[in-house]
Amino acid sequence: MSKEKTKQTEMTRWQNWLARAADSLRPMLPAAYQPETERFLTLARWYVQRDEKLHDVTAQSLADCVLKAGTLGFPLDGRLVYAVPFNNKRRDASGKDYWAREATCMFDYKALLAYARRMGLVKDAWSRIVMKGDQIDLDEQDGKQTYSFKPNLDTPRDMNEKETRGVLSVAVMPSGAVRVDWMPYTDIKAIQNRSKAASKGFSPWESDWGQMALKTGTRRLLKPITDDPGMLLMMSDGYEETADKSGAATAETSPEDFDRDVLGLPAPSEPFIPPVQTAEPAEQQQVEEYRESLAPTLKAHPTPPDPATPDPATGKPGKKKAQMVMMNDQDYFDFESAASIEDLNDVRVRKLAANCSPAQVDAIYEQRLKELSK
Numbered sequence: 476m477s478k479e480k481t482k483q484t485e486m487t488r489w490q491n492w493l494a495r496a497a498d499s500l501r502p503m504l505p506a507a508y509q510p511e512t513e514r515f516l517t518l519a520r521w522y523v524q525r526d527e528k529l530h531d532v533t534a535q536s537l538a539d540c541v542l543k544a545g546t547l548g549f550p551l552d553g554r555l556v557y558a559v560p561f562n563n564k565r566r567d568a569s570g571k572d573y574w575a576r577e578a579t580c581m582f583d584y585k586a587l588l589a590y591a592r593r594m595g596l597v598k599d600a601w602s603r604i605v606m607k608g609d610q611i612d613l614d615e616q617d618g619k620q621t622y623s624f625k626p627n628l629d630t631p632r633d634m635n636e637k638e639t640r641g642v643l644s645v646a647v648m649p650s651g652a653v654r655v656d657w658m659p660y661t662d663i664k665a666i667q668n669r670s671k672a673a674s675k676g677f678s679p680w681e682s683d684w685g686q687m688a689l690k691t692g693t694r695r696l697l698k699p700i701t702d703d704p705g706m707l708l709m710m711s712d713g714y715e716e717t718a719d720k721s722g723a724a725t726a727e728t729s730p731e732d733f734d735r736d737v738l739g740l741p742a743p744s745e746p747f748i749p750p751v752q753t754a755e756p757a758e759q760q761q762v763e764e765y766r767e768s769l770a771p772t773l774k775a776h777p778t779p780p781d782p783a784t785p786d787p788a789t790g791k792p793g794k795k796k797a798q799m800v801m802m803n804d805q806d807y808f809d810f811e812s813a814a815s816i817e818d819l820n821d822v823r824v825r826k827l828a829a830n831c832s833p834a835q836v837d838a839i840y841e842q843r844l845k846e847l848s849k
Contacts, residue, residue: 484821487814488534493520500541505548515545518552526553529578532560536577543580547590547705555586559679568806569830582709584690587697590709591646596701600646602689604632607640613657620655633685639663642692646700656696666691806831810843819843 493516501512508515519541523529529537537558544556551558558578565575584602591597605611608627614620624643632639641659648654667680667687680687694710806826813819823840827833 482531484818485532485534486530487818488812489523489537490520491812491814492534492538496538496541500545503542503546508545508548511550515541515550518550522551522553523558526558528560529558532558532576532578536579540578540580543708544582547709548593549582549586549590551580555583555589557581557583557679567829571829584686584693587690587693587706587709590706591697591701594703594705595649596697596703596706598647598649598651600644600693600696602642602644602692602696604685604688605640605643606630606632606635606638608638609640611640611643613655615655620653622655633683636684639685639688642688644692644696646696648700654696654700656692658692658695663688663691810839813843813847816844816847819847 496516497512500515501509504512504515519537523537540556540558541551544551549556557580559581560576560578562574563577564572566572588600588602591600603624603626605624606627608630610623610625612623614622622643622645630638639660641657642663644656644658646654670680697706698710809822809826810819813822819840823836826836
């Protein structure tokens, strides 16, 4: 499929998901934000529409970003929460690796501070970029931290990496105690060098270095002082992952695996695909109902035996060919979400290329074709 065709298909699926996503998103929002469900979806639609870099990512990854941000009470609007595109290596049901263009949900440092205040984790918190011409003094005695900071008001800060000395981060705890963290430039640069985002041609480290430095200092400040599941989830965005030149994450624990640990979900089998990546929560029932409606058709078109299955008469296996795979939830969702006959044809070609049972693919294709032709 051409790049332009892929972009059109994913944007169509994204618009289809938005049109019926209110019931998926509403129960995931904090109670105070549930009346804002439609506004959250509208902001996400406008944000993706404005950013052309998101037009070729998978619709499911965009939906995942909306749901992850919404769970914590933030809209995906490009202000406090961003969808950042990455080329991620995935594995299909037949065991073949492929590259997928996916969006990853990332939180601005101001979102981290806003959430910490909102949840009462801190009374207040802030971060400051310290330049070489600034005066700063830190002191710690008997567990009490104090500091003084006098900035040079004439020194530009946000994009002045060469003159940056470090980041000063301060939190006032609920008890009134003050916690201070100092992160020197060398530590910030080390985080940048192993960041998955920094390995890309387009990186916020290039366009907004000062903001990324503040986010780095804020994360270091908040990590030791809270085990709040929401805060840990916000920090599990792959921000400090390493990446190889091809863009594949090389961290031993992927952001998705870490999310499951935070949320207390059971360990996944490999390869892990989050529930929202296969079918959105509120759509899972729809997928199951669609699968049940296909039961008579699938029964009439059973999956042929694997060519390597031993022959009952001789006990010898046949010549090994590409292993045929059963249809899974992702396959059902792809067929169900096809918005046109042209999209349906594309889905059929992709499933056959992935070694799905031709009999099952064609049976489901024919039934869905009848539905779209009405």
